[in-house]
């Protein structure tokens with residue numbers, strides 16, 4: 001693992017991929033939290049789950065568009081699923097990209113149905129008396145939530161496994177990227193829900209034991225997990241291999257953007273709401289969302305030496 | 317059906333750096349490449365200008381590249397030598413590029429070579445990330461990846477690859493891989509006898525070896541006289557799919573922890589509420 005030299009060319013996975021990893025992570029994170037709420041939460045927690053359904057599906061659609069735009073031949077996006085020469089589905093279980101393409105399609109189906117369910121329940125779509133649920137009823141509903149959450153977990157983490165299944169420096173030298181992206185997805189997914197509910201006029205009160213407080217509680221622990229994983233990755237890579245991540249331009253983004261602003265500060269704001277409950281929560285959520293984006297930026301771009309031009313000012 | 321694996325044995329000790337192979341390759345494959353002269357003013361070719369090497373590396377338009385490795389000490393007396401190596405796709409037995417390709421564009425041919433089907437590739441570039449040798453490259457001009465085909469079109473009509481045919485010193489030898497390997501080992505033995513103790517083969521079974529199948533190696537292999545890194549070759553490339561079980565295990569573990577965090581956050585309070593309700597009732 002101490003081999004620093006790599007002769008591989010870089011795939012030049014840039015902005016579209018960073019954005020996909022990030023938005024896909026939020027969708028997946030929010031969606032599997034919704035499934036947990038669906039399975040064990042109180043009726044009053046359900047407003048959170050509904051919000052998760054409202055954001056997950058549109059985000060997955062955007063993800064699909066981002067992935068298509070990143071292709072050299074966008075019109076051939078369907079080649080990911082169908083072997084064009086035989087007109088038969090293609091699925092390579094040993095290739096994370098192949099599995100991921102299928103998983104995203106299926107996850108899209110799940111989020112779509114949940115989206116419709118949320119619309120029906122909140123009476124945006126009239127059906128019967130309204131207010132009833134389309135999918136999440138009874139045993140089958142619970143099964144749906146459970147399986148959906150597994151796809152959510154998968155989408156949140158396979159992107160890391162995909163980066164590792166290469167011969168690129170850093171990516172291929174750690175097995176923890178999937179784990180890290182999963183933790184970050186969970187955390188940013190929860191932050192998105194926290195943000196939306198805090199910005200709503202009739203927000204759910206963040207009193208003790210309220211849904212928002214539970215979510216905040218879960219997010220705090222997830223951020224701690226994320227912090228541990230970042231530490232573990234850097235530690236196991238060793239200083240030399242991890243140098244591009246922890247020094248120079250990306251180092252600044254990692255330590256200041258991801259760790260300080262994206263994890264430590266939100267944790268402080270959650271524990272000590274210095275700006276008032278609502279103000280602190282909104283700021284914390286925004287910072288978590290920023291940190292999650294910068295995390296993808298650092299881990300996707302640093303090993304390839306790519307920059308976002310608007311961040312280039314940070315280059316030493 | 318693979319009849320018999322075909323490949324190259326590249327004996328770098330006899331390469332004179334004439335680049336006949338590189339020219340032959342470019343010439344034979346010009347129908348698959350953009351016209352080099354058409355946009356020469358907007359896109360001048362990337363030439364190093366600091367070495368006879370000039371093209372520097374393999375690329376989407378240079379499927380062969382003769383590497384010039386200049387080993388000169390400061391005063392040019394301690395050490396002064398040129399190592400030359402004509403490089404191309406290794407047509408790996410366990411090819412990382414082929415393994416990850418989600419579209420099935422990369423296939424193994426009847427000659428056991430690795431071939432990009434241009435009509436299938438959608439330019440996702442996963443193969444670029446996977447190839448440990450920096451061979452397969454993305455072509456900006458057509459949004460697809462390109463690399464040496466082992467002259468698939470020539471092999472199909474019974475010709476040998478253009479580079480091997482052009483090589484005046486037999487540095488590039490084309491043939492059946494098992495036979496070539498025997499020849500290579502003999503050559504290494506001869507060199508050892510003559511005092512070139514550093515000579516060895518890069519690309520025998522040990523490279524990209526998969527213990528599960530007992531297979532490994534490169535169908536295009538090299539005789540080298542210095543460390544692989546000196547030639548820009550990785551000492552220990554990895555088979556991408558081998559990383560997946562470990563990544564998955566850590567991801568599942570983390571998913572489990574996050575799941576537990578979610579469950580504890582949303583459940584302990586529920587229990588408390590139930591207790592509270594019960595207390596109220598009694």
Ligand code: SF4
Pocket residue numbers: 404405406407408411412413414430446447448449450451452463
């Ligand atoms: S050298 Fe690279 S491009 Fe050629 S077969 Fe091996 S992995 Fe694929």
Ligand code: SF4
Pocket residue numbers: 416417418419420421422432436437438439440441442443444460461
């Ligand atoms: S760029 Fe083309 S050949 Fe390479 S992995 Fe993607 S589809 Fe396959």
